[in-house]
Amino acid sequence: MLELLAILSAAAAGGLRLALPLLLIGLLQGPQLWSAVPLLGQLSPYWVVGVLTGWAFLELFLRGHPWGYRLIILVQLCFSPFVGALLGMTVATATATPQWLVGTLSGLFALVVQLVQVGWFYRLGKLPRWLVVAQDILCILLILFALKAPTQGGLIALLLLWLVVRSAKDWRQQQQRTQKQLR
DSSP, X not given: OHHHHHHHHHHHHHHHOSHHHHHHHHHHTGGGTTTTSTTGGGSOHHHHHHHHHHHHHHHHHGGGSHHHHXXXXXXXXXXXXXXXXXXXXXXXXXXXSOHHHHHHHHHHHHHHHHHHHHHHHHHHSSOOHHHHHHHHHHHHHXXXXXXXXXXXXXXXXXXXXXXXHHHHHHHHHHHHHXXXXXX
């Protein structure tokens, strides 16, 4: 059960940001860096650090421009299932569940979280600065909890899933009300 909560926590972090959780996973593993991360463990650590650091800064600094924010959202939407799957498979080391199943479920969870972020972006026009900072802090906490305290991280991920479902339900109800008014 703890493995499942850790997987959910890591996948939720992958749904919030792309580079930051992968960068944290590598740096927290010490001298091995990304040796436990599928696919990234086969690449040069210098390249991985450079690319992930560069993208983390782009995610942070391009949010001030409308075109930059849209570019970041598009890239995050495309790559969040992949990053969520990598993070889920990295955290799930001692589970007997097949890696492909862990990767698929964690990738889908990350995609759902990212889809709701896109929905909120188009609903509000631009996310407030405090919300962006809160997302970064939540992403860092989710990775730390996935590695050190999976119960707390999993509970936060489940609360995030509840917010995702609640948002989707509210949007659907509002769309139905709008359609009734148009008729």
